[in-house]
Amino acid sequence: MSRNTKMKQIAAEGLDDHYHSEDDEQFNSEDEEIIEDIIIHYKNHFTKKEVVRTLDKYNWVEDDVYDALDDLKKKREQKQNKAAEEKKQPTGGNNLVKKQQNQNQQGKSNNDQAMQLTKQASSTVTAASTSGAATTGPSDKSKTGEYIKIERDVVKFNSAYPSIEYDIEADKKEDHVKNMNLVIVGHVDAGKSTLVGHLCHLKKVIDQKLAHKNEKESRNLGKESFKFAWVNDEFEAERQRGITIDIGYKVIQTKNKNITFLDAPGHKDFVPNMIQGVTQADYALLVIEGSMQAFERGFEFGGQTKEHAFLVKQLGVQRLIILINKMDSVNWDRNRFEYIKLELTRFLTSIGYTEDNLIFVPISAFYAENIVEKSKLPEVSWYEGKCLMDLLDTLPVPTRPVNTPLRLNIYNSYYQKNKGLIIQGKVEGGVIFEKSKALIMPQGLIVQVKEISRENVKVKYAKVGENVDVHIVHKEDCEIRSGDVLCSIEHPIPISRVFEVELSAFELNYPILKGAQIVMYINTAKCPGYIKKITAILDKANGQIIKKNPKCIRNNECAIVEVCIEKENCMELFSNFKSFGRVVLREKMNTIGVGSITKIM
Ligand SMILES: Nc1nc2c(ncn2[C@@H]2O[C@H](COP(=O)(O)OP(=O)(O)OP(=O)(O)O)[C@@H](O)[C@H]2O)c(=O)[nH]1
Numbered sequence: 001m002s003r004n005t006k007m008k009q010i011a012a013e014g015l016d017d018h019y020h021s022e023d024d025e026q027f028n029s030e031d032e033e034i035i036e037d038i039i040i041h042y043k044n045h046f047t048k049k050e051v052v053r054t055l056d057k058y059n060w061v062e063d064d065v066y067d068a069l070d071d072l073k074k075k076r077e078q079k080q081n082k083a084a085e086e087k088k089q090p091t092g093g094n095n096l097v098k099k100q101q102n103q104n105q106q107g108k109s110n111n112d113q114a115m116q117l118t119k120q121a122s123s124t125v126t127a128a129s130t131s132g133a134a135t136t137g138p139s140d141k142s143k144t145g146e147y148i149k150i151e152r153d154v155v156k157f158n159s160a161y162p163s164i165e166y167d168i169e170a171d172k173k174e175d176h177v178k179n180m181n182l183v184i185v186g187h188v189d190a191g192k193s194t195l196v197g198h199l200c201h202l203k204k205v206i207d208q209k210l211a212h213k214n215e216k217e218s219r220n221l222g223k224e225s226f227k228f229a230w231v232n233d234e235f236e237a238e239r240q241r242g243i244t245i246d247i248g249y250k251v252i253q254t255k256n257k258n259i260t261f262l263d264a265p266g267h268k269d270f271v272p273n274m275i276q277g278v279t280q281a282d283y284a285l286l287v288i289e290g291s292m293q294a295f296e297r298g299f300e301f302g303g304q305t306k307e308h309a310f311l312v313k314q315l316g317v318q319r320l321i322i323l324i325n326k327m328d329s330v331n332w333d334r335n336r337f338e339y340i341k342l343e344l345t346r347f348l349t350s351i352g353y354t355e356d357n358l359i360f361v362p363i364s365a366f367y368a369e370n371i372v373e374k375s376k377l378p379e380v381s382w383y384e385g386k387c388l389m390d391l392l393d394t395l396p397v398p399t400r401p402v403n404t405p406l407r408l409n410i411y412n413s414y415y416q417k418n419k420g421l422i423i424q425g426k427v428e429g430g431v432i433f434e435k436s437k438a439l440i441m442p443q444g445l446i447v448q449v450k451e452i453s454r455e456n457v458k459v460k461y462a463k464v465g466e467n468v469d470v471h472i473v474h475k476e477d478c479e480i481r482s483g484d485v486l487c488s489i490e491h492p493i494p495i496s497r498v499f500e501v502e503l504s505a506f507e508l509n510y511p512i513l514k515g516a517q518i519v520m521y522i523n524t525a526k527c528p529g530y531i532k533k534i535t536a537i538l539d540k541a542n543g544q545i546i547k548k549n550p551k552c553i554r555n556n557e558c559a560i561v562e563v564c565i566e567k568e569n570c571m572e573l574f575s576n577f578k579s580f581g582r583v584v585l586r587e588k589m590n591t592i593g594v595g596s597i598t599k600i601m
Contacts, residue, residue: 034062038069040450040473041420045073066417147444148489157494157600161576163403164491166431168461178257178397179466181426183281183317185274185308187298188266190287191325195365196250196263197228199389202372203252228366247277249467251455254393258455260467266304271591275311275584276411276482276524280426280467282398284312285388286322288340290362291329295340299347307591310351310506314594316578319357320348321391328364332379337362361388400464405491406430406438407577408470411524413480420450421478423470423486428523428579430488432470433461440478441485442495442568448473483525485570485580493580495568496600498532501583503595504558511552512592520563521584522571522597529565536560553593560598571597 027035038051046054046069054072058064184192200206218227248263262281264274278284286309288295298305312320322344330336341360348358361370362383369375374387386394407429416422432438434452439445451471452459462468470486487493505512512518514534520527537547538558545560553559563583574581574596585593 034060037418038062038065041066041418042069042073045069045076062418148439148446152494152496154601157496158573161405161491164405164430165403168402168431168463179260180257180283180392180395180397181260181262181281181465181467182283182285182392183262183264183274183277183312184285184287185264185278185312186266186285186287187289187304187308188268189294190266190289190298191365192266192285192287193229193248193263194226195228195285195287195323195325195363195371196248196261198365198368199252199261199371200250201228202368205250205252225366247273254389256393257397259392264308266308268304269589271304271307271311271586271589272521272526274308275315275521278312278315278317279409279523279579279582280411281312281317282465283319283321283395284317286312286320287365288322288324288344289326290324290336290340291326292336294326295324295343299343306347307507309348311584311591311594313348313352314504315582315584318353319359319395320353321359321361321388323365323388324360324362325365327362327380328367328369332362332377334382359385359391361385361391363388398465401429401577402431402464404429404464404577405488406432406486407488407493407572407580408432408438408468408486409523409579410440410480410484410486411482419471421472421480423472423480424468425470425486426467427462427464429464429577431461431463432468432486434459437489438486439489439492440480441487441493441570443478443480443484444492445478446489447486481525483523483569487570493570493572494600495570497529497566497568498562498564498601499571499597500535500560500562500599500601501595502538502558502598503553503561503585503593505553505555505593506591508553508555508592509590511554513552516587518563518592519586520565521586522569523580523582525569527565527567527569529563531561532564533562534559535562561595562601571600573597573600 035048035051035055038055039046039048042051051065051069054065054068058068184196186192215227218225247265248261250261250263252259252261260280262277264277266274286305288305289298297303309320322341324337324340327333327337337360344360345355345358349355362380363370365371369377369380370383370387372387372389374390375383385391406427408423408425408427410423410425412424414422414424432449432452434449436449437446438449440447449470450473452462453469453471454462454466456469459468485493512531512534514531516531518529518531520529534550534553535548536545536559537550537553538544538560539546543558550559553561570580572580581597583595583597584591585595
């Protein structure tokens with residue numbers, strides 16, 4: 001019987017004074033676990049006695065206990081802060097970072113002021129320096145929950161990192177399966193969500209009850225054709241509009257791999273969400289609607305096929321599987337397939353793909369033809385290639401940079417009652433270990449990694465390429481956004497507001513001028529800013545400068561520009577970390593360029 005039930009029983013029996021103090025009490029293991037969880041959650045804030053007293057006071061109703069302790073903690077902190085303020089003597093360094101953080105949080109930072117602060121800061125990470133590789137174990141000098149003084153070293157920002165050896169083979173018991181991330185892109189309504197939804201049905205990734213529910217509800221709304229798409233499109237707005245808005249994640253196992261399918265939205269308005277999916281992907285599936293007129297609609301100016309293919313390439317995905325979908329609606333016409341293949345090959349090779357890296361498969365996502373099994377329909381007998389899942393199973397898992405400092409790109413975070421803060425993200429570099437310390441940037445906050453889980457399974461460490469949930473010891477006042485980075489304390493990711501980009505301009509309605517207001521996407525972070533300087537126009541073929549200090553950048557030109565963003569953000573040289581060194585430029589809902597960071601200032 002748990003303490004909670006015990007208390008209720010005792011209360012019912014009118015024996016409220018049965019328990020007096022912690023000293024004369026016996027707790028069963030469940031009680032101990034609850035007490036332990038609370039103590040861990042409020043590390044260094046409450047004693048066991050205080051926790052037990054509060055639990056007793058609130059009849060072991062945990063939600064009430066957490067609320068009460070939260071209140072108490074806040075009050076104590078306010079009191080302590082007040083006392084500290086009174087004592088405090090003005091100092092330089094640490095206040096500088098706080099000041100920057102305050103400015104960032106309040107969104108009030110004025111460009112020149114922040115630049116001034118950036119220049120004043122000197123050149124090492126003081127509180128964080130540790131003897132070994134900080135990513136492999138806790139640092140004894142730095143304290144969890146402490147904001148450290150991140151000092152800027154532009155020379156370091158612009159040099160290569162040392163190679164780091166991680167002792168991960170020591171843990172042989174842990175079976176790291178081959179993980180692969182696949183993003184699914186394509187023009188709106190091409191059938192991306194239907195494909196993932198149907199795969200989930202066939203692979204029994206979703207519960208049959210949910211499948212029936214989706215079928216029934218979509219039929220009642222006259223939208224039965226979306227019954228598979230609803231597996232991913234769970235939000236009301238998505239179902240009403242019949243489109244995907246946010247990235248959907250589904251993990252499906254093949255014979256040899258765990259494949260995470262990232263279902264990206266096809267609609268023009270949600271390209272930023274699509275970019276978020278692409279930045280996590282090893283390969284991309286480009287879904288094309290094969291029906292008459294539909295391919296043409298998606299392929300022409302204003303359609304998303306070209307923009308998606310271009311972004312996928314520029315964001316570093318080299319291999320594309322092109323699924324020509326809805327082939328049932330054209331009677332599996334081989335000529336239609338060959339025509340689309342020809343047109344797409346022409347375009348895709350013009351933007352840098354090699355023919356060897358393009359694979360075309362005719363499919364019907366709705367009728368599951370050529371998806372998990374090769375189609376047996378006589379109309380499809382002309383297709384000699386593999387079905388989608390067999391193809392995916394044969395793709396090599398890309399080699400990933402394990403010997404780099406830890407870089408975990410955060411794309412979501414949420415607070416779980418009784419547990420603390422959970423960070424969801426992808427390890428882009430190095431290794432993250434449970435019970436280690438790491439740094440959240442750009443905040444400069446040291447955190448303790450309590451637990452790591454992959455696919456809801458606890459693991460001792462996670463390597464580059466893996467999507468994980470990281471449970472960290474919670475710090476209430478730390479606001480974490482998509483695009484922040486959990487990184488090694490010893491080798492923190494650079495942060496800056498000003499940087500140089502080698503940019504390829506794309507689909508411009510009018511030239512880009514100096515001072516143009518733009519939105520930069522650095523990995524998944526959205527950074528508003530402006531073009532500070534146009535340094536040169538480059539020859540696309542050989543990268544040589546053909547014009548210095550031009551007035552503007554025209555469509556399809558390649559240029560070197562200096563960009564200034566409103567707030568400091570995490571970034572890397574493209575040559576150090578591709579995923580943090582790539583940028584996408586958008587203006588008024590259109591993607592106007594893609595580039596790589598060549599200098600951090
Ligand atoms: N005939 C036929 N229709 C299909 C097929 N695949 C998808 N559809 C239909 O196409 C419509 C759009 O499908 P979705 O899966 O929502 O398309 P999407 O690409 O995910 O759309 P967005 O996420 O909004 O970009 C739905 O009505 C599907 O039933 C197919 O193989 N054959």
